[in-house]
Amino acid sequence: MLSIQEFIKANMSQYKKDMVSLVSIQSISAQENHREDLQKVATRAVELLREAGASAQVIQNDEFPVAFGEIKVSNDAPWVTVYNHLDVQPAGEPQWTSNPFEPVLTEEGIQARGATDDKGPMLSIVYAIKHLKETGQLPVNIQFVLETEEESGSKHFGQFLEKNNSLLHKPDSILVSDTIFDGDNPAVTFQLRGLTLGVIELKVGEAGVHSGMLGGLARNPLATLTRAIATCIDDDGGVLIPGFYDGVQEPTAAERKIIEQVAARKDFARIRADTGFSEFYTQDPREAEMRTTFSPTFELHGYEPEASGTKVSGYAKANFSMRLVAGQDVADLAGKLQEHLRKTHPGITVNIAEGSTAVKTDLDNPFMERARQAYVPAFGRPAVFVATGGTIGAFPPMQRKWPGVPIVMAAQSLMSDGYHAPNENFKWQQAERGIQTIATYLMSIGDLRTS
Amino acid sequence: MLSIQEFIKANMSQYKKDMVSLVSIQSISAQENHREDLQKVATRAVELLREAGASAQVIQNDEFPVAFGEIKVSNDAPWVTVYNHLDVQPAGEPQWTSNPFEPVLTEEGIQARGATDDKGPMLSIVYAIKHLKETGQLPVNIQFVLETEEESGSKHFGQFLEKNNSLLHKPDSILVSDTIFDGDNPAVTFQLRGLTLGVIELKVGEAGVHSGMLGGLARNPLATLTRAIATCIDDDGGVLIPGFYDGVQEPTAAERKIIEQVAARKDFARIRADTGFSEFYTQDPREAEMRTTFSPTFELHGYEPEASGTKVSGYAKANFSMRLVAGQDVADLAGKLQEHLRKTHPGITVNIAEGSTAVKTDLDNPFMERARQAYVPAFGRPAVFVATGGTIGAFPPMQRKWPGVPIVMAAQSLMSDGYHAPNENFKWQQAERGIQTIATYLMSIGDLRTS
Numbered sequence A, B: 001m002l003s004i005q006e007f008i009k010a011n012m013s014q015y016k017k018d019m020v021s022l023v024s025i026q027s028i029s030a031q032e033n034h035r036e037d038l039q040k041v042a043t044r045a046v047e048l049l050r051e052a053g054a055s056a057q058v059i060q061n062d063e064f065p066v067a068f069g070e071i072k073v074s075n076d077a078p079w080v081t082v083y084n085h086l087d088v089q090p091a092g093e094p095q096w097t098s099n100p101f102e103p104v105l106t107e108e109g110i111q112a113r114g115a116t117d118d119k120g121p122m123l124s125i126v127y128a129i130k131h132l133k134e135t136g137q138l139p140v141n142i143q144f145v146l147e148t149e150e151e152s153g154s155k156h157f158g159q160f161l162e163k164n165n166s167l168l169h170k171p172d173s174i175l176v177s178d179t180i181f182d183g184d185n186p187a188v189t190f191q192l193r194g195l196t197l198g199v200i201e202l203k204v205g206e207a208g209v210h211s212g213m214l215g216g217l218a219r220n221p222l223a224t225l226t227r228a229i230a231t232c233i234d235d236d237g238g239v240l241i242p243g244f245y246d247g248v249q250e251p252t253a254a255e256r257k258i259i260e261q262v263a264a265r266k267d268f269a270r271i272r273a274d275t276g277f278s279e280f281y282t283q284d285p286r287e288a289e290m291r292t293t294f295s296p297t298f299e300l301h302g303y304e305p306e307a308s309g310t311k312v313s314g315y316a317k318a319n320f321s322m323r324l325v326a327g328q329d330v331a332d333l334a335g336k337l338q339e340h341l342r343k344t345h346p347g348i349t350v351n352i353a354e355g356s357t358a359v360k361t362d363l364d365n366p367f368m369e370r371a372r373q374a375y376v377p378a379f380g381r382p383a384v385f386v387a388t389g390g391t392i393g394a395f396p397p398m399q400r401k402w403p404g405v406p407i408v409m410a411a412q413s414l415m416s417d418g419y420h421a422p423n424e425n426f427k428w429q430q431a432e433r434g435i436q437t438i439a440t441y442l443m444s445i446g447d448l449r450t451s
Helices: A004-023 A032-051 A115-134 A157-163 A221-230 A253-265 A268-275 A285-294 A330-341 A366-374 A395-401 A428-444 B004-023 B032-051 B115-134 B157-163 B221-230 B253-265 B268-275 B285-294 B330-341 B366-374 B395-401 B428-444
Strands: A055-059 A066-071 A079-085 A109-111 A141-147 A173-176 A187-192 A194-203 A297-304 A315-324 A349-356 A384-388 A407-410 A425-427 B055-059 B066-071 B079-085 B109-111 B141-147 B173-176 B187-192 B194-203 B297-304 B315-324 B349-356 B384-388 B407-410 B425-427
Touching: A004 A032, A004 A109, A004 A115, A004 A428, A032 A055, A032 A066, A032 A115, A032 A141, A079 A115, A109 A115, A109 A428, A115 A141, A115 A425, A115 A428, A157 A395, A173 A428, A187 A366, A194 A221, A194 A330, A221 A297, A221 A315, A221 B221, A221 B297, A253 A285, A253 A384, A285 A384, A297 B221, A297 B297, A315 A330, A330 A349, A366 A384, A366 A407, A366 A428, A395 A407, A407 A428, A425 A428, B004 B032, B004 B109, B004 B115, B004 B428, B032 B055, B032 B066, B032 B115, B032 B141, B079 B115, B109 B115, B109 B428, B115 B141, B115 B425, B115 B428, B157 B395, B173 B428, B187 B366, B194 B221, B194 B330, B221 B297, B221 B315, B253 B285, B253 B384, B285 B384, B315 B330, B330 B349, B366 B384, B366 B407, B366 B428, B395 B407, B407 B428, B425 B428
Parallel strands: A079 A141, A079 A173, A173 A407, A187 A384, B079 B141, B079 B173, B173 B407, B187 B384
Antiparallel strands: A055 A066, A066 A141, A109 A425, A187 A407, A194 A315, A194 A349, A297 A315, B055 B066, B066 B141, B109 B425, B187 B407, B194 B315, B194 B349, B297 B315
């Protein structure tokens, strides 16, 4: 029987070809002109699932198809839902050194939009399961749910779960590979922040006015919005919206221990090198870890208009996000934000485009410890548990549908891979070790059930 | 001999055709892809000057040609420089009810970009002079200087004056028709604000970062810029930059009288109706007049990035303008702004794209009184003197070249014409009465000289 190492050695050249086929598809969910590419990537994923031994099909879900597949080994085996996503971030950044959808392959890895987020890690799971299936070692039933709206907040994913209830098995656990290592350490995420995206707006005129004719008299809505938003933030990245931190829980003793461990490994020089960002609100490692995981944020992403010139615009908008932690509610925060901004101007409105709450998996859940240990054969050490600041919009609806089912987030990506950044890439070594780790994990959970 | 009224009656249908030919040319100086249109409009203007009896030519001035023409009636006659501009504002506003460069003609007037700013008023002057020339009534020599960079700040106009020194006569007065009425009252402007355009910038990263990974830790430059700029403005449109108002002079007694007169006529309901703007920083008419004419401004026009999404941008920019009054200096204010912003963050920079100082013509200059009275025959009453909040970038270099030469700004446009706004238009009645007024004015100044 082929060992997992032999399987990987024999199959990496095919893995690379499959990666090229996946990342060449411009599956940008945020851009309407790429809807056809979402169909293409779902269709390609279904082919790959079938090659892995699954029965598979594309299930339409409004404009965001899902590649759905199933491998059933036994009526008695526990079920694992494999969730990953096939859509990608836009790739318009000028810093790309290659066409983001014409993959560049080197000895080390592959550069293309979607390589690490999330096509590479997704493909590793498919390959791991293919090996286990072919060698008769798969101890669990698998349901693949590979969706195409994650980078746009998975707004239609709850509806997918409801509409396809008859197809879906309640799983004993959910496996996801869409998070990143902690420096050089393999990592299993036990907590994600929620995400709220919204727009703050003030309109005082139907069109712009000439700043010579009426400048100084006509209210400048961009200036008023600037003043209002400035009252929401302090100079250290803290949020001044009254009540913003209400309900935020202090970390437990076990979580505090993890924060201390992660903080001890925090390497600011490396974060600078990996991201190109030079300034951080704190230099204290523990505080930095708290801010990116256990603390909520309020971030500004852009204003409208972008215009230069001399016109005073009749309207102004600000695009913002909030990362939410456990105990915070989207609608509640949107209300607090609007109430606060209206102290500066009563005409300001806040509209929420999408919102999802934080997600947490119990640290002492047995699936988590098995996942942690599964990294030992390939990476030489167990994973660390980490809280992650990002968001996966599909999780809150999955938790509502399947309460108590643990979500196991097993990372394969590195921070230097460039999640949501120019020159995104995925390393072959991470893929090889990822395949082995996922196979090890799945082989270890055949006896675990969630009642 | 044809009277001016008979001339107008006989020539309005040709005037309308000429207007169509002018406003059909997309002479947008702010957009580089319209450089060829600047050549076209200058060439068309030269044809019109020749039809009026002038010797005329296009003079190149970097990318901004000048239609230059001359009518000399006598060695002994005083010289008048007619300055107007042939370029127009961009016309991308969604509120346009017609294609901005496909003129719509009605009984009342013409709708097209550039109709009132400044092609219509410019053409009225050409027609007035044509009539005076043809009937032998022109008592002054004329030099036409019709440029194509006014809407972009006339940055190359000083260089035009220097390079063409041998062609240019030092004038006894300058005539311009690029300002607007005060409500229903004809108006002669004695003061313009200066204009500074610039960009405030803060950069902390080479590219954006994922707000989930580093949100709350990585400095958000857009948030920092928001906080910094908020400290520059109060809720009433006042400017809080330390030293911003240094050197600003109180209006003289004569100016105060004019402010009171204009304030007495101020009609907020009409301004609302004409502009579509609903909010003003003050409801006090005198204060409103001060703010738009004798007070300097600091206006925000846009931010970069405009982006939505969840990325924290590595840089942020804000586009601003300042309208300057007498006693204020561009470089001095830029320095004060940067110094103040750096109290919030030392990395903030201020770059000035262009700057011009305020311009003033003495109220008791005899040309001004003749201009005021010239409105009586066509409009039934003399013009009012007004201070205007706008800026004409060519004036500071003209004042430097020809110190003491009065600039007479005789309005033909109405506020409802939509300067710099969607659905810009010019009324035929204003054109007819404008031609008569300009002819009356020129006939009245044959005896006036500036030593």
